[in-house]
Amino acid sequence: MKLTHHNIQGDTPSSHFQIPVYEFGDKNAPCKIYLQAGMHADEHPGMLVLNHLMDSLEAAEAAGTLNAYFVILPVVNPLGLVHITHHAHRGRYHLTNGLNYNRGWPDFAKMIVADTSVCAKFGDDAASNKKLVRDWIANWLATTTPITALEKQRHIVMRHCFDADMVLDLHCDDMALNHIYIVPQNIPRYQGLSDRLGSVATLLAEDSGGGSFDEVWSGLWISLQEALPDHAWPEPVLSATLEYRGQADVYDDIAKQDAINLYDFFCDEDLIASAPSTPLMPACAPTALNACEIVRVTSSGLIAYHVSLGDVVKTGDIIADLISLDGTAPARERTPIYAGTDGIVFSMLQSKYVWPGTSIAKIAGTSALASRGTYLLED
Numbered sequence: 281m282k283l284t285h286h287n288i289q290g291d292t293p294s295s296h297f298q299i300p301v302y303e304f305g306d307k308n309a310p311c312k313i314y315l316q317a318g319m320h321a322d323e324h325p326g327m328l329v330l331n332h333l334m335d336s337l338e339a340a341e342a343a344g345t346l347n348a349y350f351v352i353l354p355v356v357n358p359l360g361l362v363h364i365t366h367h368a369h370r371g372r373y374h375l376t377n378g379l380n381y382n383r384g385w386p387d388f389a390k391m392i393v394a395d396t397s398v399c400a401k402f403g404d405d406a407a408s409n410k411k412l413v414r415d416w417i418a419n420w421l422a423t424t425t426p427i428t429a430l431e432k433q434r435h436i437v438m439r440h441c442f443d444a445d446m447v448l449d450l451h452c453d454d455m456a457l458n459h460i461y462i463v464p465q466n467i468p469r470y471q472g473l474s475d476r477l478g479s480v481a482t483l484l485a486e487d488s489g490g491g492s493f494d495e496v497w498s499g500l501w502i503s504l505q506e507a508l509p510d511h512a513w514p515e516p517v518l519s520a521t522l523e524y525r526g527q528a529d530v531y532d533d534i535a536k537q538d539a540i541n542l543y544d545f546f547c548d549e550d551l552i553a554s555a556p557s558t559p560l561m562p563a564c565a566p567t568a569l570n571a572c573e574i575v576r577v578t579s580s581g582l583i584a585y586h587v588s589l590g591d592v593v594k595t596g597d598i599i600a601d602l603i604s605l606d607g608t609a610p611a612r613e614r615t616p617i618y619a620g621t622d623g624i625v626f627s628m629l630q631s632k633y634v635w636p637g638t639s640i641a642k643i644a645g646t647s648a649l650a651s652r653g654t655y656l657l658e659d
């Protein structure tokens with residue numbers, strides 16, 4: 281095990297940050313696995329999952345059973361840890377520019393396709409093309425100088441993950457059951473990840489429209505395949521956003537089991553030479569992200585739910601009543617909010633005070649919803 285601290289000079293006088301990076305196993309192993317938690321810095325369950333996972337990886341390293349090189353950034357967004365205002369921590373948006381920390385990551389495929397000198401070198405050998413692409417990104421990282429603290433932080437993160445074969449980004453929802461965002465090209469090959477997570481929704485989108493961190497790494501190979509179909513390309517790397525329940529679900533026993541489940545996934549994949557501790561149990565079937573309804577309200581008020589997490593609803597079922605707090609009958613008038621699809625309710629709200637546009641529930645259905653458009657993220 282090796283721990284390195286990367287320093288970041290903040291944007292304000294006397295402000296400094298550190299990103300800790302843990303490494304387990306042989307750097308020259310045939311497979312590199314990258315995990316991070318806390319990119320949305322106010323999403324803490326993943327940090328506790330990695331706390332447990334790293335104990336297991338250290339033991340596996342000592343036992344000589346690691347077949348892969350693991351790189352882990354359990355506190356990937358120290359910039360977001362300082363956003364404490366009026367005794368509440370918010371870590372989803374960068375305070376300086378309002379950017380969602382998980383949006384607007386670079387589109388390397390677009391940059392590479394625009395570089396005619398590297399495109400002229402691509403041929404019909406997928407491994408050679410893969411090396412050319414990774415060398416191109418390594419060179420871009422080496423020759424790009426980040427200016428702001430946010431750019432410096434992202435630069436450090438990308439340096440550690442750009443050449444990984446698996447990129448797992450641990451998040452959580454507001455109040456939710458385990459679910460996954462992943463590109464369809466990774467399924468069914470990595471359905472086992474969803475199964476091991478006990479996921480109730482495996483949400484597939486090739487490009488959800490916001491430059492999410494996870495989509496950069498699998499999407500790179502998908503986009504190159506689409507843009508340059510005459511050349512040979514490797515299968516997209518596994519890259520996924522793992523949503524570990526809700527923000528308040530930071531419990532040691534649950535996180536420990538989640539870590540065991542991830543460890544078992546690595547055993548299933550022979551990245552750790554051990555038998556998994558439990559048999560693989562199938563979880564949900566995958567569904568398209570544009571079949572996932574984000575139920576929003578159009579006015580302010582108080583939400584009184586009619587459903588619980590895990591409920592399976594039908595189109596037209598009442599999800600909640602919205603109780604207006606003004607108008608002709610303040611705190612008395614109720615307006616029902618209906619499900620717009622059939623599916624499982626996997627995400628709800630902790631705080632029940634809402635305003636126009638607030639998402640009060642997510643329902644994983646199976647039929648594409650025209651209302652979802654091309655920007656599929658909740659933001």
Ligand SMILES: [Zn+2]
Pocket residue numbers: 320323382451452
């Ligand atoms: Zn998140």
